[in-house]
Amino acid sequence: MARSQFDNSPVSTNSSRTGVPPSLPTAMCNLETEGIKYGCGHYVATRTVNKIDCMRPTCTKSVRHPSNCRSSECAIYYGPARSETITHRTNEFCEHCDYWFKGSRVR
Ligand SMILES: [Zn+2]
Ligand SMILES: [Zn+2]
Ligand SMILES: [Zn+2]
Numbered sequence: 837m838a839r840s841q842f843d844n845s846p847v848s849t850n851s852s853r854t855g856v857p858p859s860l861p862t863a864m865c866n867l868e869t870e871g872i873k874y875g876c877g878h879y880v881a882t883r884t885v886n887k888i889d890c891m892r893p894t895c896t897k898s899v900r901h902p903s904n905c906r907s908s909e910c911a912i913y914y915g916p917a918r919s920e921t922i923t924h925r926t927n928e929f930c931e932h933c934d935y936w937f938k939g940s941r942v943r
Contacts, residue, residue: 863890864915865897871920875927879920888918 866888869881893900895911929937 863892864911864913865890865895866915866918868919869917869921870923872924872926872930873922874930874933876929876933878930878933879922880930881917881920882923885919885921890915 867881867884868886868888870883870885871879871881873879887897889898889900891900892898892911893902894907894909895901896905897911897914901910928934
């Protein structure tokens with residue numbers, strides 16, 4: 837009765853991570869916003885109250901960024917909003933959820 841040994845070699849996961857390289861600083865421009873809190877739980881910004889500049893030349897949102905720069909390495913997105921001031925509350929769903937809600941009903 838010969839038992840074949842199980843091959844316990846670790847499975848090599850081939851998941852290539854697509855994200856921000858760890859060498860880059862995570863500081864980004866942030867916004868302070870005012871917005872609407874929807875019944876679905878989402879907050880949708882309607883107005884920018886203040887912009888917090890990260891002062892990085894590699895961030896397209898920063899005033900330090902050269903306007904003639906065409907580099908794809910530069911950050912093009914704002915970081916998460918620094919503050920969210922709810923100016924209005926509604927029981928309705930936000931535009932995105934309303935779309936899916938209606939889409940699931942109409943068949
Ligand atoms: Zn920035
Ligand atoms: Zn740039
Ligand atoms: Zn929503």
